[in-house]
Amino acid sequence: MHYLRAALQAASDLLGRIALVCMAFLMLATTVDVSVRAITGKPISGIFELSELAMALIVFLGLGWTQLDDAHIRVTALSQLAPPRVRRLMDALSWSAAAAALFLLALPASEDAARAFAIREFRWGYIEFPIWWAKIALAAGLWFGTVQMAFAAISALVGQPSAVPSTDTPAGMTPEFRNHG
Incomplete structure (x- = not known):
C-alpha cells in the first residue's frame, strides 16, 4: 500500500505541476492579450483557444493534488456523528461513488481522445489549433x-488515511477545521 501511495504522490505531483504551468500561462497570456487588445484594438491570435484548453487542464490535472491534500469540498455533519467503523464505511462508499462517477466520465473521454488523435482533431478560431493532445490529457486525468x-x-x-497529512495549516486553525470546516 505504501508503494501505491508513493506512486500516486509522484503522478499527482507531475500532473499538478503541469496544471500550474497551465495556470501560469493562463494568467500571463490573458494579461498580455488584454493589454495588447487595449493598445491595438486586436486580440493576439490563438490566446482564446489556448486559454480554453488551459482551464480544462487546470481542473482535471489538478485533481490529484486536491485528493492527496484531502481538500475536496464535502459535508461531514452526518459522518462525524457516526461511530468510527461506520464513518469508515461511509467514507469508503462515498469515495467508491466518486471513483464510479469518474470512471463513467473517463470511458467516453478516452474514446473521444482516441478518435481525436486518429483524425488529428483541431479547433477553428483565429488560428487552426490542434486539440487532440488536450483530449488525451483530460482522459488521462480522469x-x-x-x-x-x-x-x-x-x-x-x-x-x-488516503491523504498526506498537511503541514501548511494556517496559524490558529486545527487540521480538522482546515479539512472539514
Missing part, C-alpha cells in the same frame, strides 16, 4: 482521478 478515488475507498475500508 483515469488518474478514478484510481485515486478507488485507492481512497480502499484506504477508508482498511482504516488508513
